Amino acid sequence: MAAEGYAGQLIGVVTLLGAAVVAVPLFKRIGLGSVLGYLAAGLAIGPFGLALVSDPQSILHLAELGVVMFLFIIGLEMKPSHLWSLRKQIFGLGSLQVVVCGILLTLVGVVGYNAPWPVAFVAAMGFVLTSTAIVMQVLAERGDVNAPRGQRMVSILLLEDMLIVPLLALVAFLAPADAAHAAADPLWQRLGVAALALGALVGAGLWLLNPLFRILAKAGAREVMTAAALLVVLGAALLMELGGLSMAMGAFVAGVLLSESSFRHQLEADIEPFRGLLLGLFFLAVGMSLNLSVVRDNWINIATGVVALMAVKALCIYAVARFAGSSKADATDRAVLMAQGGEFAFVLYSAALAQNVISENINAVMTAIVVLSMVLTPLVVVLHKRFARAEAPSLDGVDTPHDLHGNVLIIGFGRVGQIASQAPLARGARLSVIDLDTEVIQTAARYLNFKVYYGDGARPEVLHAAGAHHADVIIVCVDKPEAATRIAENVRSQCPNARLVVRAFDREHALALVKMDVDTVVRETFDAALRMGHEAVRAMGASDIEAQEITDDVRRRDAERFALEIAGKPFAGRALVLGNIDHIEPPPPKDKPAEPPPNPA
Secondary structure (H helix, E strand, O other): OHHHHHHHHHHHHHHHHHHHHHHHHHHHHHOHHHHOOOOHHHHHHHOOOOOOOOOHHHHHHHHHHHHHHHHHHHOOOOHHHHHHHOOHHHHHHHHHHHHHHHHHHHHHHHHHHHOHHHHHHHHHHHOOOOOHHHHHHHHHHHHOOOOHHHHHHHHHHHHHHHHHHHHHHHHHHHHHHHHHHHHOOOHHHHHHHHHHHHHHHHHHHHHHHHHHHEEEEEHHOOOHHHHHHHHHHHHHHHHHHHOOHHHHHHHHHHHHOOOOOHEEEEEEEHHHHHHHHHHHHHHHHHHHOOHHHHHHHHHHHHHHHHHHHHHHHHHHHHHHHHOOOOOHHHHHHHHHHHOOOOOOOHHHHHHHHOOOOOHHHHHHHHHHHHHHHHHHHHHHHHHHHOOOOOOOOEEEOOOOOOOOOOEEEHHHHHHHHHHHHHHHHHOOOOOOOOOOOOOHHHHHHHHOOOOOOOOOOOOHHHHOOOOOOOOOOEEOOOOOOHHHHHHHHHHHHOOOOEEEEEOOHHHHHHHHHHHHHOOOEEEEEHHHHEEEEEEEEOOOOHHHHHHHHHHHHHHHHHHHHHHHOOOOOOOHHHHOOOOOOOOOOOOOOOOOOOOOOOOOO
């Protein structure tokens, strides 16, 4: 019997994986995107399709961890200072969108469907809570998570995630007297527990997590580091869940607290495979959850509800975006992408049903409306992209590149890119420049007399629009090593004839870039440090000739050491490094891992 049970579970896992493997590449091939592929695959194998999987709700609860892990990775990219800079967007723009959409969607329920206002309010607020999973997945596929338009959407999603606690409290307030009496805790107690849970998470992040990862790194067990990464994500999610907040919010806070840690990149690499798999499973479960019998029995209310709620929400989002100063293209993009209901609606509707605020039929109908809106969103996004392709969107007065023809392309125009531009210009180069920071772009135009276009060099279509295929030389000056690596990979595959000069963060990054056949790698601190040493030698009394000879010798030693490391022998050239001890300690035995050295320049 036990063997049969295991076989049944294994068949379910194989079915889920098989459906994803078949549907997602097919839908991406025909231009409909991976999200729609997952949703269609879930609908096909679910209880209302081929019935190969019979319990989508249990899968949905497990797969919500994909959303949790996605928010953790987003948090790792947001340092506290950056998050603080978004406070006006989170609490200003986010609150305005929620209030306006909530009022108008409640009116749709009261006027259009004659629903009592408490029922209409709960139904409307569930639909106001946008699907974090769908929006973040689409933004990630487009490479827009860190773009200004993406950051605004992330800010609004964060505000909506924080709303789940006050909304659940309002449901308890709207409940009939007997149900309200049966509700467990008063509002002040819920808020207190939530504050304590959040405080405990922040305290752990500030004082426990970094020492923990430092100890594990010294132990040298890679699988334990992976286990610790999962422990942090799931532990933070569980703590917030016990405190009455959303699991996704807990994971996001944990990510932000670790965003300045030296282990950030390792954590991201460990979590990413689980995030991708579970997020795909989440979309499969959403597709399986679409109850076709409920749709059949209430198809008029559901069809009109999907159209009315999505249309009104999209109009509200567009109006709020334009009021807040966004361009027409940005406002339309946000309205199209955020017009659906989200996964937190299921939580809100379940709580409202348990406290008799809404009936079972309304719960089933609204759940079907939310699921259908989530299913339709990727299709609407594809249609919008197809019909809006000819549009030349403007990002807050900043232009995007289109058919540029410079013979030198600079990607990243911060302090390094600005200095690097001078020599090519002095030799008569025709320069094309792109950057992702709108403030840098506007400052370059206002004070430096430079035309810089908004664009992400990690995206092949942006490289093409910026004229990379025409350029003789492409200079990558971005300050994030992972972004520089992605750009170099794209340039090498898209523009094999261009000479590629890349800014490297440190020695390890430089080694990785050289192995990708980058033509010239420039370590961002190396030449400045050599110059400092040169001046120090002169200050000791050396002549200019002697100081230059010493500097040249140091450069030669480093080049020899670098060549040995390229050959795949880490630290093989350490005898070439001049040290302030008399001898070099022998390497530790193989069963005792060495403590990792600090990042070299």
